[in-house]
Amino acid sequence: MNLVVALQKEANPIIQAYGLDKEQGCPLPFYFKENRRLIISGIGRARVSAATAYLMGRFPEKNQPWLNLGIAGHGSLNTGQMFVAGRIIETGSSQCFYPPQIITSEVPVSELTTCGKPQKKYQPNMGYDMEAHAFYQTACLVSTRELVQVLKVVSDNPKQPISQFKPEQASKWIEAKLPEIDHWITELTEAALSIKPNPEINKLLSRITQRGGFSTTRSLQLGSLLRQADALGEDLGALEGMLTDVGSPKQMLAEIEQILSNKRTLP
Template structure:
């Protein structure tokens, strides 16, 4: 799971809550990690947000990783400290709009969000204002499915409380106050990520299967399909491996596997 945060003061409560450790090697952005989560501090603005997101995407091993942008935002109507998920992300400079699919079940507020190039002080509409979400989403959706890209913001300023009145400690407090919501979002996104990504046991099984014969790339594609079918048809892995091993060549091994599956290819 990947977090993109603009400021160190926004990152602090998450780093503490998830027990993230500063990554010791040199990276273009400050980065914190544990086994499941990676957080980068992008800095303020669309270019930095886009670069940091791209950097994380490039490092990613998962087919469909989770990307969450988290931080403070101004808002035209919501009170200070309210947290919201972005439903529509527009930009003052780009024409494309993004609509993160609203698949998280929670009572968390929802709001449109406009990413601006300069801080907003007059809050012309009853929507959120930030400086990163649009660029973050535009980059993240190049590398994962849109359901797993979400933008979660905490209101730090509004028409009654100027951004100038907020200091770093207050930002940290605001973010810390919304950690329960943050964890709800993370929990649900993590389950969805698991649901659509291949399981590690399957990847391991494939590796074992590939090692039995010198399969060509085309044959590996064919094998992948047969492994998938074997799983669907609830055929024991030991039978599959025995079938592959009994073949004298890669071609014969595939033929054996096809023969094993054939009588099972009907739904119960």
């Protein structure tokens, strides 16, 4: 799970709740524990793009869950209320994103406008932030859209405009929403796992091709056969054992094909 947060005050409750450790020497404040990572981007489009791209570069595995979390203004919701962005637009841009909502949750779904500066005018049913559009655009380069989400807690609205906002409240509001945030983190992580290919396939492919002699075409054929073997319930460890003494790549492909041939019919 990659969390991208604009401000330290927004990040603190998350860092504390998950016991994240700070990594020294990073160009941006970066916290982690096991597969949970949090980066503090700073405010605005350029900063959030850079922070997201930094995480993408360091952890290039595809289809990881990504969450942009922070505070936002809203035209209708109360302060302290959380919403998920279902439509993200940006002032001055025609590009619009619709993060597919696959997580069942009580959190309301709202439109969100990413602005270049804090908004003082509010439209009904509209949220306002300064990062989500750029975050979504960047994270979707490496992850399927369902796994990239934006959660915001309302910091200001027409009744309590941004001029009355006190930064220290950000931590309190985020902290109050930790159970719901945790639900999203858990669900998105599970969703990512559900579409993750069996990592043993690529490991086996790598071990076999390292023996040498595999052209690009034969490597692709081998990868395809190993995926089929896995789909057909073949034990990959046992399969590797059967291939130990098989000579050329051509013979190996034929051997796997032979092993699978009797299993290709649905039971």
